[in-house]
Every structure is written in structure tokens, then in C-alpha cells.
Amino acid sequence: MTNLPVILFAAKPQRWGQYEAPLRAALADAGLGDATLVTEAAPETVDYIVYAPNSDVQDFTPYTRLKAVLNLWAGVEDVVHNKTLRVPLARMVDDGLTEGMVEWVTGHVLRHHLGMDAHIHGQDGVWRAGIVPPLARDRRVGVLGLGALGSACAKALHGLNFDVTGWSRSPKSIDGTTTTHGEDGLADTLARSEILVLLLPDTPGTQNILNARTLALMPKGAMIVNPGRGPLIDDDALLAALDSGQIGHATLDVFRTEPLPPAHPFWAHPSVTVTPHIASETRPGSASRVIVENIRRGEDGLPFLHLVDRDLGY
Missing domain, CATH: 3.40.50.720 (NAD(P)-binding Rossmann-like Domain)
Known part of the structure; x- marks a missing residue:
């Protein structure tokens, strides 16, 4: 790894409070503690987007340096068919x-x-x-x-x-x-x-x-x-x-x-x-480790995990 990545957290504001500390801890454990983790960034500087499909980011075209979109949810039906998304999309597969x-x-x-x-x-x-x-x-x-x-x-x-x-x-x-x-x-x-x-x-x-x-x-x-x-x-x-x-x-x-x-x-x-969509909430601690593992793999030139098949839709 040479240049440390810029990671955009794109989700509803309340999620940032839940995920910021676990993500920073997982990045530090992966040797990426100096990576830039932000909720706002110039699109052309972003390497990875940690993503919730209900976020304000719906047009991926400006993200010219983007390497992958890492979904916070197991479900990807609200993003998989976005025609502006041309980079790998990883779904959440978390123990x-x-x-x-x-x-x-x-x-x-x-x-x-x-x-x-x-x-x-x-x-x-x-x-x-x-x-x-x-x-x-x-x-x-x-x-x-x-x-x-x-x-x-x-x-x-x-x-x-x-x-x-x-x-x-x-x-x-x-x-x-x-x-x-x-x-x-x-x-x-x-x-x-x-x-x-x-x-x-x-x-x-x-x-x-x-x-x-x-x-x-x-x-x-x-x-x-x-x-x-x-x-x-x-x-x-x-x-x-x-x-x-x-x-x-x-x-x-x-x-x-x-x-x-x-x-x-x-x-x-x-x-x-x-029941109010509570069958399995994503846990920020374990989900953050899954996300950061994909960022580490991307930075090391390794294949991403849990990639979505665009033709199948999941």
C-alpha cells in the first residue's frame, strides 16, 4: 500500500454516530488507521464508498477514482440496477x-x-x-x-x-x-x-x-x-x-x-x-470489520469479497 485511501461514509446521519468509532477501530487493526474516513469529500478524491442505498449519493458518475461500493445492508435491490454504478458492489455478509x-x-x-x-x-x-x-x-x-x-x-x-x-x-x-x-x-x-x-x-x-x-x-x-x-x-x-x-x-x-x-x-x-424490520439488524462492530477487510483487499490488489452479480441482482 502506498497512498492511503479516502473512504466516504454515505448513509443517513444517525448511522455515522453508530459506525464512526467501529470503522476507525477496524481500520487501525488493518493497518489503515491513517486512511481518510469522512462523510463529505470531493467526489474525484474518493476511493471507496461505505454505502446505504437510502443515502443522498445516487449518481456515482462524479466518483472517477472509485474502486468499490461497500453496502451496509444485505439487501442490494435499491442500488444494484443503478446505471451510474460501474465499479464492484459488495453486499454485507456478516457473521x-x-x-x-x-x-x-x-x-x-x-x-x-x-x-x-x-x-x-x-x-x-x-x-x-x-x-x-x-x-x-x-x-x-x-x-x-x-x-x-x-x-x-x-x-x-x-x-x-x-x-x-x-x-x-x-x-x-x-x-x-x-x-x-x-x-x-x-x-x-x-x-x-x-x-x-x-x-x-x-x-x-x-x-x-x-x-x-x-x-x-x-x-x-x-x-x-x-x-x-x-x-x-x-x-x-x-x-x-x-x-x-x-x-x-x-x-x-x-x-x-x-x-x-x-x-x-x-x-x-x-x-x-x-415486527418492524428487526429480524437481523446489521451490527456496527462486526459489519465494520467486513467492510474494512474489503478495503484492505482492494488496497493490496486482492479480489473483493461478497461481490454482487449484477445479472442475478444479488
């Missing part, structure tokens, strides 16, 4: 984010598996005995999406002895988990999933993957857990399936519009649990 997602998913799958809501919300003097759930080995769980997060969740659920089937658009292999792919595999996975976890990216090929037709393939009364992306589900079709009893409950952490508008019917529906 802390993965661990948080596994914890959230396993918690809600267990909640639905055990029928905990009947007792949590039924504090009305009624002794609700005699309803015994199956053991985990007899509960069929499906996971749509077998990337880093989906694979980790499938492994964790298998470790709890659930009968897990995972689906992806292309063939994948996960120890202990039955995997399927393609249209036939999707139909088979849906047909057996008493609890379904959605961890697909938001792409044209995954939008509305749960719709009136595919929801009808699921076992009657199945539960849906969506910490993936809001557009994976046709909202109106889900509400109709909930009203008919085809779907027993939906726990939703992500939505087409966020925050979820107060008048949206999900809020008042008795068979919907809304």
Missing part, C-alpha cells in the same frame, strides 16, 4: 447479521411449532390444556432461499430436529437438509411446508412468489415467517388466504412500504404478527 437472523427465525418457528400464541395471548382464566404439538422431527419446515442466511437458518432448524426442506432457484446442497430447485421443486416444497420461512432476495423472479396459486399449494393452516423481503408476498392474496383459513398465521418483518402504514390491514388482522 453477526447471520447469527441475528438465525436467532429470530428459530425463535418464531419454535413459537408457531409449539403454539405459544394461544397461551401468551390467552391470559383470560381459561385453562387451555390437551393441545400437544408434534415433536420437531414430525414438523415439516420449508426455507425458500438458500443463500448465506437461508442456509444458516436451515442448518439451525435441522439442528433442532425439524424436518427441513430448502428451495432455491438453482441447485444447492446442505448437509442434513433436503434441497429442491426450480418450479417443480418449489411446488413440492410448498406442499409439505407446515411452517414456511422466506429468505429470498427481491428480484423480478422472486416478487410475488407467494400468491393465490402458490399459497393454495400449502397445507391448510400453514404458518408463514417472512424476514426476507416484502415484495416476495402478494399482500392481497395473503390476506385472502388468512381469512379463508388456508394460511393459519403470518409473521412478517418486511413490507413493500416501510414503515408499514398505520392503515394497512396487516396491523389489525388477528392472524398477522408485524
